[in-house]
Amino acid sequence: MRWNERMQQHYEEDIRSGGPTYILAIESSCDETAAAVIRDGRVIVSSVVASQMTSHARFGGVVPEVASRAHVEQISVVIDEALVKANRSLEEIQAIAVTSCPGLIGALFVGVTAAKTLAQVAGLPLIGVHHLAGHLYAAALSDGVEPPFLALIVSGGHTELLHVSVEGKIGRLGKTRDDAAGEAFDKIARALDLGYPGGPLIERLANQGDPHYVTFPQAKLGDDSLDFSFSGLKSAVLLHLDRAKRAEQTVRKADIAASFQHAVISVLMAKAKTALQQTGLQTLVVAGGVAANAALREEAKQLCDELHVRLAVPDVWLCTDNAAMIGAAAYVRYKQRKFADLTLTGQAECSIEQW
Amino acid sequence: MQYGLTLSVAHVDATRRLGELCGRIVPKSTLITLRGRLGAGKTVFVSGLACGLGVKEVTHSPTFTLVSEYMDGRIPLYHIDLYRLGEHAIRDVDLFDEYVFGEGVCAIEWAELLEDALPAERLDVHFLDPTSEEEFLDARKITLSAQGIDNVNVLREWMSEWPY
Numbered sequence: 001m002r003w004n005e006r007m008q009q010h011y012e013e014d015i016r017s018g019g020p021t022y023i024l025a026i027e028s029s030c031d032e033t034a035a036a037v038i039r040d041g042r043v044i045v046s047s048v049v050a051s052q053m054t055s056h057a058r059f060g061g062v063v064p065e066v067a068s069r070a071h072v073e074q075i076s077v078v079i080d081e082a083l084v085k086a087n088r089s090l091e092e093i094q095a096i097a098v099t100s101c102p103g104l105i106g107a108l109f110v111g112v113t114a115a116k117t118l119a120q121v122a123g124l125p126l127i128g129v130h131h132l133a134g135h136l137y138a139a140a141l142s143d144g145v146e147p148p149f150l151a152l153i154v155s156g157g158h159t160e161l162l163h164v165s166v167e168g169k170i171g172r173l174g175k176t177r178d179d180a181a182g183e184a185f186d187k188i189a190r191a192l193d194l195g196y197p198g199g200p201l202i203e204r205l206a207n208q209g210d211p212h213y214v215t216f217p218q219a220k221l222g223d224d225s226l227d228f229s230f231s232g233l234k235s236a237v238l239l240h241l242d243r244a245k246r247a248e249q250t251v252r253k254a255d256i257a258a259s260f261q262h263a264v265i266s267v268l269m270a271k272a273k274t275a276l277q278q279t280g281l282q283t284l285v286v287a288g289g290v291a292a293n294a295a296l297r298e299e300a301k302q303l304c305d306e307l308h309v310r311l312a313v314p315d316v317w318l319c320t321d322n323a324a325m326i327g328a329a330a331y332v333r334y335k336q337r338k339f340a341d342l343t344l345t346g347q348a349e350c351s352i353e354q355w
Numbered sequence: 356m357q358y359g360l361t362l363s364v365a366h367v368d369a370t371r372r373l374g375e376l377c378g379r380i381v382p383k384s385t386l387i388t389l390r391g392r393l394g395a396g397k398t399v400f401v402s403g404l405a406c407g408l409g410v411k412e413v414t415h416s417p418t419f420t421l422v423s424e425y426m427d428g429r430i431p432l433y434h435i436d437l438y439r440l441g442e443h444a445i446r447d448v449d450l451f452d453e454y455v456f457g458e459g460v461c462a463i464e465w466a467e468l469l470e471d472a473l474p475a476e477r478l479d480v481h482f483l484d485p486t487s488e489e490e491f492l493d494a495r496k497i498t499l500s501a502q503g504i505d506n507v508n509v510l511r512e513w514m515s516e517w518p519y
Contacts, residue, residue, distance in 0.1 A: 030419075102420060106450075157419030178398050179416045187393055187418075227413070232367075235394030246487065348420050 025327030028111030029103025037086035041331025046085035097330030100128035108346025155288035156182035174226025209258030359500030378407020388466030391482025431459030476503030
């Protein structure tokens with residue numbers, strides 16, 4: 001029997017058995033090597049995350065060669081630990097899920113190769129997951145939110161407004177035309193000599209600053225566009241720093257951090273508001289690494305209160321990369337019997353609409 | 356053989372236009388390096404380049420994933436950003452061989468980090484640090500230089516289209 005037929009048969013048997021579905025999920029698209037066991041797409045049975053943050057902090061960013069090597073060293077340990085913590089053997093798992101795109105290509109390969117090997121050895125269905133779909137469904141793990149909803153994904157590599165239909169189909173309403181929001185945080189943090197990763201460092205400093213100290217410009221992309229642009233804002237902050245330096249003024253870092261953060265959040269909220277009004281959707285999901293920012297969470301709450309819309313935000317620890325969210329997204333695909341075959345490979349870039 | 360010139364662009368849209376004109380005429384297997392500080396206009400230039408090549412997708416900064424591939428234009432466009440690699444970029448130089456020596460147009464931001472490891476025959480786009488007056492006006496000075504006969508011809512053709 002061919003692989004695909006065997007997998008479909010495997011699925012049928014699982015459904016007939018009526019028992020819970022356990023998915024072993026793997027994530028290795030960037031800084032984190034992670035594995036998790038998820039029950040029925042909702043319950044986190046175990047979740048293990050090994051971060052390379054400290055090794056990258058020295059370089060002020062991710063180093064692909066370092067990242068790939070660290071993933072190779074960590075992956076087996078992390079998968080083992082996820083199974084042990086879940087108290088399940090591979091025979092008691094119904095499917096294997098893995099982030100297959102987008103990300104650092106060498107890093108993705110490590111996770112995808114591990115997942116394919118496990119699927120083949122244990123004869124289990126394999127599910128390739130788009131990393132952003134993982135972020136979307138992280139909110140489902142925290143508060144059980146179900147589509148349809150509007151999702152604002154904000155991370156180091158992405159800034160997107162997505163429409164998730166009741167069937168789980170994902171449509172893109174807007175995306176960044178240049179820098180991602182988290183990338184702007186990282187670059188400004190570096191310009192302010194704060195270090196890496198920039199998000200938490202700017203947030204901490206911004207807490208002591210005046211968000212109205214400087215009014216930084218927000219991108220004008222036409223009234224209708226739901227796209228984002230953060231490079232103009234980035235240039236404006238750099239220009240401000242330059243001028244202060246030339247005039248030999250002291251740089252008021254906390255005030256600049258607060259003003260910058262305020263400008264980013266204002267744009268994100270303005271676009272989310274327009275998208276909610278245009279689509280009439282009743283739920284807003286805010287996810288991705290930047291969703292860990294307390295000021296953004298607070299502003300999103302105020303926006304949703306104002307519009308009488310439900311807000312779903314993942315727990316802070318589920319905002320950054322992890323495998324639990326990959327398992328949650330994979331469950332949706334599992335129910336739709338959308339399995340990958342063993343030709344699955346990592347891709348640096350891919351559109352979420354084609355996932 | 357080499358050829359170079361410095362031109363002024365008055366506004367960010369002119370930077371995009373400059374990239375677009377390049378995209379219309381640039382032949383396959385061309386290496387373009389982009390230098391200039393954060394916010395100088397490197398990514399904007401590449402968005403124009405993509406447009407000129409006929410890429411439909413909206414481009415974005417590849418800082419996070421290091422490389423963006425756009426395959427739906429006249430010829431492939433590889434957009435690389437070495438920013439996150441910093442001074443350690445040189446250790447990863449092999450990663451980029453298939454792009455640098457590939458069939459498409461390879462545009463590299465922060466190319467100075469790989470300086471000597473890159474082929475000498477290429478087009479260099481250098482955004483000069485703006486004076487405070489230029490900054491105020493959002494204007495930039497850009498030095499374009501070409502090394503090698505093929506690239507010199509490309510730059511000449513490119514400049515014959517530049518209206519300013």
